Amino acid sequence: MREFFQVISIRKVLDMAGRFPLAGTEEVEVFQACGRILAKDVVSKDNVPAFARSTMDGYAVSASSTFGASEGIPAMLEVAGRVEMGTTPEFSVGPGQAALMPTGGMLPEGTDAVVMVEHTEILDDKTIEVYKSVAPLGNVLDVGDDVKKDEVVLKKGVRLRPQDLAVAASVGEPILSVYKKPIVGIVSTGDEVVSADQEPGPGQIRDMNTYALGGLCHQAGAEYRSYGIVGDDPQALRQACEKALNECDMLLVSGGSSVGARDHTIEVIEGFENSDILVHGVSISPGKPTILAKVGDKQVWGLPGHVTSAMVVFHAMVRPFIHHVAGYEGGDGVVSVPAKLARNVPSVQGRTDYVRIRLVEKDGELTAEPIFGKSGVIRTMVEADGFIQVDLNEEGLDPGTMVRVDLFEK
Numbered sequence: 001m002r003e004f005f006q007v008i009s010i011r012k013v014l015d016m017a018g019r020f021p022l023a024g025t026e027e028v029e030v031f032q033a034c035g036r037i038l039a040k041d042v043v044s045k046d047n048v049p050a051f052a053r054s055t056m057d058g059y060a061v062s063a064s065s066t067f068g069a070s071e072g073i074p075a076m077l078e079v080a081g082r083v084e085m086g087t088t089p090e091f092s093v094g095p096g097q098a099a100l101m102p103t104g105g106m107l108p109e110g111t112d113a114v115v116m117v118e119h120t121e122i123l124d125d126k127t128i129e130v131y132k133s134v135a136p137l138g139n140v141l142d143v144g145d146d147v148k149k150d151e152v153v154l155k156k157g158v159r160l161r162p163q164d165l166a167v168a169a170s171v172g173e174p175i176l177s178v179y180k181k182p183i184v185g186i187v188s189t190g191d192e193v194v195s196a197d198q199e200p201g202p203g204q205i206r207d208m209n210t211y212a213l214g215g216l217c218h219q220a221g222a223e224y225r226s227y228g229i230v231g232d233d234p235q236a237l238r239q240a241c242e243k244a245l246n247e248c249d250m251l252l253v254s255g256g257s258s259v260g261a262r263d264h265t266i267e268v269i270e271g272f273e274n275s276d277i278l279v280h281g282v283s284i285s286p287g288k289p290t291i292l293a294k295v296g297d298k299q300v301w302g303l304p305g306h307v308t309s310a311m312v313v314f315h316a317m318v319r320p321f322i323h324h325v326a327g328y329e330g331g332d333g334v335v336s337v338p339a340k341l342a343r344n345v346p347s348v349q350g351r352t353d354y355v356r357i358r359l360v361e362k363d364g365e366l367t368a369e370p371i372f373g374k375s376g377v378i379r380t381m382v383e384a385d386g387f388i389q390v391d392l393n394e395e396g397l398d399p400g401t402m403v404r405v406d407l408f409e410k
């Protein structure tokens, strides 16, 4: 008889991520770097801005020239010049003087504030009245107010957002070092599985896992490639896996991960040189018959054939492993919301249960409605907004319990 699973906890599986090396790095133009994982800290070589700039259209002044100015007793200032954008003013402004100032222009020597044009009146070519005093640095972005020289503006391991690209550009980094996206190969197995464009014969079903897993890889920031549907034939499975392992950083094989007569994933993985089976069985439901192996430096996952189980396993374990290989250090990235459980959720101690949840707003409060169903039923996932987890040590949850719902990415 075949050896049954040696079931281990999700935590123990996650602790194994460090055994796999990170994907290499590459350089990309900052304009193309959105969503990529930064591989090197970005340190500013300069102060930003490098000069004191006006944030308003108006007049550059020494703030002290405006002290006490009001509607009733305006300050009269002499216009000493006009600041041109993108140049250094070639004049200075003394006490009792002002310079015409565009938004973003460089403050001339002798000034430390800008009076908004709305608070002034032109008397003649050379004189203005100021109706409101301005504090030192009022309406001014001072040297280094945005970014200081030698400051770390972006830390290695972040997923670059549009604002991160902007700050990189502002400190003069047109090219960024980012991690290569891991490439994930996907193999679906089963004599009964046919592709989406085929008409299933008697006893056959259309492939769902390739598509669900591809989408999940995309959301996790990986590239993904399908290596087709392979029948329950160890020879054919080995060939498909070999090709995928040669071309990809990691491999997902769905179906055949259990211990039935036609479940060949484990023997095929074991058959590879330098293969080390790290996991065969995880205390998770659904998804218990999960395999993780290290083949050379690469991850091979055997995922349960049931589509929901495969998706749960991906969410709980494959995704964090992809993040590890991708160099991502920004936490699990899962957004969760608190909600009140609408009904009881039974569970068995000693395993982590993932329960699909539909969120419903009732009287301004979020209610978590569990969606129960067999793990081969994709509709339960389509109708769900996220999962809750019922911990290893819990024996189920009562109605009214506040739970955290991990939301699916939209």
Ligand SMILES: Nc1nc2c(c(=O)[nH]1)N[C@H]1C(S)=C(S)[C@@H](COP(=O)(O)OP(=O)(O)OC[C@H]3O[C@@H](n4cnc5c(N)ncnc54)[C@H](O)[C@@H]3O)O[C@H]1N2
Pocket: 188, 189, 190, 192, 193, 205, 206, 207, 208, 209, 210, 254, 255, 256, 257, 258, 259, 260, 263, 286, 287, 288, 289, 303, 304, 305, 306, 307, 309, 375, 376
């Ligand atoms: N004696 C036991 N039998 C089973 C156990 C067990 O503990 N002892 N666990 C059950 C659980 S739980 C699951 S989950 C399945 C997982 O088995 P496999 O990973 O070997 O998956 P298959 O048997 O190949 O397929 C299961 C199910 O999923 C359908 N499937 C497979 N691939 C696809 C695909 N690409 N798209 C859509 N559907 C797919 C397949 O037709 C089966 O219906 O094992 C239980 N058995």
Ligand code: MOO
Pocket: 284, 285, 286, 287, 288, 289, 304, 306, 309, 310, 375, 376
């Ligand atoms: O673990 Mo199976 O994956 O319960 O459906």
